[in-house]
Amino acid sequence: MIALDDIDRGLLRAMALDAEQSAGALGRKFGLSQPATWRRIRRLEEAGILAGRKLELDREALGFGVTVFLGVKLATKGRVSLEDFERAVTAIPEVQTVEHVLGLYDYRLRIVARDLPDFERILRRRIMTLPGAGAVEANVLLSEERLPGPL
Known part of the structure; x- marks a missing residue:
């Protein structure tokens, strides 16, 4: 450092x-x-302190008006590897972040969708068909406040 x-x-x-x-x-x-x-x-x-510069897109202007945080509990721990789930979920373009967490759920996903029916389609056809996907809990983002600065 x-x-x-x-x-x-x-x-x-x-x-x-x-x-x-x-x-x-x-x-x-x-x-x-x-x-x-x-x-x-x-x-x-x-030194790895400045890890790059990224482009920030306006999701709403691009037609993605809904952001959902989805908690996913794996149904078959041990039978499906974490790597298999992670590889499959990161291939879904609407999934913006995949976080392996400690707590009630195994993963926390940030998903963008055009609207709630679009999110339901993503949930039913893509998320729930993933290897090992079990219980889920969805939280729809109402507003987001950001702190100034990189940290």
Whole structure:
């Protein structure tokens, strides 16, 4: 783990707000030259602190108006491997995240759908037919608040 100074932390905050800023623009904010800024960004990437920049799409604008968190309990532990379930569930395009969790359910999925009938179709035809899929519990996302910054 590398030591972060105030400029490193400032760069991370600025990039979290707008990852498309040029190294020159970031450098001007922190009193650095463009090459010095690039060296810092590269060092943060090499250390694994800055793991990349991602494109964020507006799901609603693309026609996906419903987000559902689905808890999935495996019905046949031991008979179906976790890897088989994970491989099958990650192949479903509407499944945005797959989290193996401790608690009442074995997995927590984030699923996007066009509407509730579309979610029902995904649930019946794709999720419930997965190897080992057992009990499920669905929670429909009503609103989402995000904290500023990457963490």
